Amino acid sequence: MNQDQRKTISVAIIGAGIAGLSCATRLKALGFTVQIYEKSRGVSGRMSTRKADDWSADHGAQYFTARDSLFIEEVNQWVDTDAAAIWNPRLRVYEAKQWRESVSSEHRYVGTPAMNSVGKHLARNLPIEFNQTIDRIAYNNSKWLLHSLEAGDIEQQFDWLVIALPAPQAQALAKSSDKSIEEIAADANMLGCWTVIANFAEKSDVPFDAAFINDEIISWISRNNSKPNRTGMETWTIHANPQWSQEWIELEKDEAAKRILNCAKTLGLDCDQAIITIHRWRYASGHINCIPGFRFREDLKIGFCGDWLHGGRVEGAWLSGHKLASQIANS
Ligand SMILES: Cc1cc2nc3c(=O)[nH]c(=O)nc-3n(C[C@H](O)[C@H](O)[C@H](O)COP(=O)(O)OP(=O)(O)OC[C@H]3O[C@@H](n4cnc5c(N)ncnc54)[C@H](O)[C@@H]3O)c2cc1C
Known part of the structure; x- marks a missing residue:
C-alpha cells in the first residue's frame, strides 16, 4: 500500500x-x-497536570524513563523541542523505617513546563x-x-x-x-491510586525532592517545584501505594486524604498548613505479564x-x- x-x-x-x-x-x-x-x-x-491560578502539579505519571532505542530517539526529540527535560531530584528511599539516598543513576524525564506538555x-x-x-x-x-x-x-x-x-x-x-x-x-489487573496534592505558602524544609516509600500507605512523594521550568507555589504530590489504594478506593475523599496525610507526617512532610486536593485514579497501573505490545x-x-x-x-x-x-x- x-x-x-x-x-x-x-x-x-x-x-x-x-x-x-x-x-x-x-x-x-x-x-x-x-x-x-x-x-x-x-x-x-x-x-496529567492539575492546574490552579497559583500552582500546578503532576498528579499522574511523575517521570518517565527511556530504555528502548525507538523510545530514546523519540524522547530526544521531545527534549530538543523543550517538551521534556531530564529531572535530577534529590532522591531518597524509605525502607524498613530507615532513610537512605537512592543509588539509581538512570535518567528521569518529565514534560516541561508540565507533565502534560508531552501530550x-x-x-x-x-x-x-x-x-x-x-x-x-x-x-x-x-x-x-x-x-x-x-x-x-x-x-x-x-x-x-x-x-x-x-x-x-x-x-x-x-x-x-x-x-x-x-x-x-x-x-x-489494573489497580487504582489515591493522589494527594499539598500546596504550601512557603518553601518546606524537607531535605529531599522525591522519595520512594516502602511498606507504608504512601509509595511516593515529590516536590513539583524541583522539576525543570515549574513556577508557582511549593507543591507536593503524594501517591498512596497501589494495593492500599485499591483496597480503599471507595473511601470518602476527606477520609482518604486524612489517612494519607497522617502517614506523610510520620515521614517528615507535615501538611497541616497546606491546601489539600485529592484525586482518585480508578485505573492507575497494571499490565498483562506476557507483553504482547x-x-x-x-x-x-x-x-x-x-x-x-x-x-x-x-x-x-x-x-x-x-x-x-x-x-x-x-x-
Ligand atoms: C498516579 C499515577 C502515577 C504514575 N506514575 C508513573 C511514573 O512515574 N512513570 C511512568 O512511566 N508511568 C507512570 N504512570 C503510568 C502512566 O501514566 C501510564 O502508563 C500512561 O500515561 C498510560 O497511557 P495510555 O495512553 O496507555 O492511557 P491513558 O493515559 O489512560 O489514556 C487513555 C485516554 O482515554 C481517554 N478515555 C477513556 N475512556 C474514554 C472513552 N470512552 N472515550 C474517549 N476517551 C476515553 C482518557 O480520558 C485518556 O485520555 C502513572 C500513572 C498514574 C495514574
Whole structure:
C-alpha cells in the first residue's frame, strides 16, 4: 500500500493518552487519515497536570524513563523541542523505617513546563474531538460506527478502529465486538491510586525532592517545584501505594486524604498548613505479564494499544501505540 492509497483509509482512535497520540502520529506519518476522540477536555490521559491560578502539579505519571532505542530517539526529540527535560531530584528511599539516598543513576524525564506538555506536543498536528466519551461501537458493512455520550451518533464512519484506553475501559467498550478482549483485559489487573496534592505558602524544609516509600500507605512523594521550568507555589504530590489504594478506593475523599496525610507526617512532610486536593485514579497501573505490545484483529479491522499491553508506564504506552500503527500499515 502506498501513501496515496493509505490516505483513503480512515482510522478512528479512541483515547488521547500517550498511546493514542503515539499511534495517531505514526499512522498519520504513514499516510492514513486519522481522527481522535477524547472524553476529557485535554490530551495526555494519565500523564496529567492539575492546574490552579497559583500552582500546578503532576498528579499522574511523575517521570518517565527511556530504555528502548525507538523510545530514546523519540524522547530526544521531545527534549530538543523543550517538551521534556531530564529531572535530577534529590532522591531518597524509605525502607524498613530507615532513610537512605537512592543509588539509581538512570535518567528521569518529565514534560516541561508540565507533565502534560508531552501530550500537547504530540497532539499539535492531530485532529482531536474533545468531550466525546465513546460509549458504543459497531462494525457494520466493513465500517466502524461510533456513538458518543455527549453527541450521539458520530456521522463519520471508519475503516479501522484503534482503542487506546486502560484495560477495563477497553474491555467494557469492545467486548461485544471482540469477545476475547474480556479475558485478556482482565489479566491486566489494573489497580487504582489515591493522589494527594499539598500546596504550601512557603518553601518546606524537607531535605529531599522525591522519595520512594516502602511498606507504608504512601509509595511516593515529590516536590513539583524541583522539576525543570515549574513556577508557582511549593507543591507536593503524594501517591498512596497501589494495593492500599485499591483496597480503599471507595473511601470518602476527606477520609482518604486524612489517612494519607497522617502517614506523610510520620515521614517528615507535615501538611497541616497546606491546601489539600485529592484525586482518585480508578485505573492507575497494571499490565498483562506476557507483553504482547498491542492487540490486533485484521478480520475486524480493530486494534488495541496502551500501557497495559506493553509492560505498563509511559514508555510502554508510547511503544504500544507506535507498534500497533506499524502493524496496521503492514496488514
Ligand atoms: C498516579 C499515577 C502515577 C504514575 N506514575 C508513573 C511514573 O512515574 N512513570 C511512568 O512511566 N508511568 C507512570 N504512570 C503510568 C502512566 O501514566 C501510564 O502508563 C500512561 O500515561 C498510560 O497511557 P495510555 O495512553 O496507555 O492511557 P491513558 O493515559 O489512560 O489514556 C487513555 C485516554 O482515554 C481517554 N478515555 C477513556 N475512556 C474514554 C472513552 N470512552 N472515550 C474517549 N476517551 C476515553 C482518557 O480520558 C485518556 O485520555 C502513572 C500513572 C498514574 C495514574
